[in-house]
Amino acid sequence: MPLDDFLSANREFLASVKPGIAPRDPQRALAVVTCMDGRLTKLLPAALGIQRGDAVMIRTAGNTILPHDLAIVRSVGAAVHMLGVKEVLVVGHTDCRMAGDILPLLDGMARNGVDRAALGTNDPREFFGFIPGPEQNVREVVRILRESPILPRSLLVHGVMIDTVSGALRVIVRGDTQAESAGSPPPRPEQPAEEIPMAVEVVEGVKPRPVVKKGPKFHR
Numbered sequence: 001m002p003l004d005d006f007l008s009a010n011r012e013f014l015a016s017v018k019p020g021i022a023p024r025d026p027q028r029a030l031a032v033v034t035c036m037d038g039r040l041t042k043l044l045p046a047a048l049g050i051q052r053g054d055a056v057m058i059r060t061a062g063n064t065i066l067p068h069d070l071a072i073v074r075s076v077g078a079a080v081h082m083l084g085v086k087e088v089l090v091v092g093h094t095d096c097r098m099a100g101d102i103l104p105l106l107d108g109m110a111r112n113g114v115d116r117a118a119l120g121t122n123d124p125r126e127f128f129g130f131i132p133g134p135e136q137n138v139r140e141v142v143r144i145l146r147e148s149p150i151l152p153r154s155l156l157v158h159g160v161m162i163d164t165v166s167g168a169l170r171v172i173v174r175g176d177t178q179a180e181s182a183g184s185p186p187p188r189p190e191q192p193a194e195e196i197p198m199a200v201e202v203v204e205g206v207k208p209r210p211v212v213k214k215g216p217k218f219h220r
């Protein structure tokens with residue numbers, strides 16, 4: 001789509017819509033973490049009853065958290081500490097391409113003239129963050145956010161799935177159980193060091209282990 005088409009659409013928008021000023025802090029103290037999938041763009045806010053200014057939206061490919069990609073953790077942290085967010089909704093969706101076959105992506109790389117050697121020694125599935133399944137990923141992201149030392153124990157974290165066709169929600173993890181004990185925070189789960197999410201190392205001032213140690217840069 002040529003840029004001029006966007007500019008033309010913008011002129012029409014300005015002529016008919018007056019968005020006006022919205023509060024900077026999300027009025028429902030909510031952060032929604034979901035996939036970049038374009039089918040969710042209008043569907044998800046509508047399905048959740050979210051209006052402009054209600055919530056922050058954090059979207060990545062497959063809404064997953066990786067050792068080399070803490071975008072969700074840092075974004076939720078900024079939303080909590082700077083914007084007053086008190087509740088997080090992790091939303092997986094049906095038919096997520098990031099839970100499927102990686103061959104189309106590898107074919108796309110070849111078609112676009114990007115040599116697989118550009119990934120160095122990294123496993124492509126791990127580098128791009130393919131997930132074992134949307135529901136399993138929701139559970140894992142909820143767990144990491146709940147256990148992250150940079151987030152308060154009082155933070156409500158729910159996990160749901162949305163049907164990309166009907167917009168129907170299905171609860172995977174309900175955050176109330178954590179909220180019920182907000183008055184007396186539960187002890188942090190005992191974990192071997194190697195199982196602690198990478199965010200722990202960030203807080204302790206240790207840089208996360210980069211997945212890409214050698215080879216060409218990914219950002220061109």
Ligand SMILES: [Zn+2]
Nearest residue numbers: 035037096097
């Ligand atoms: Zn997806």
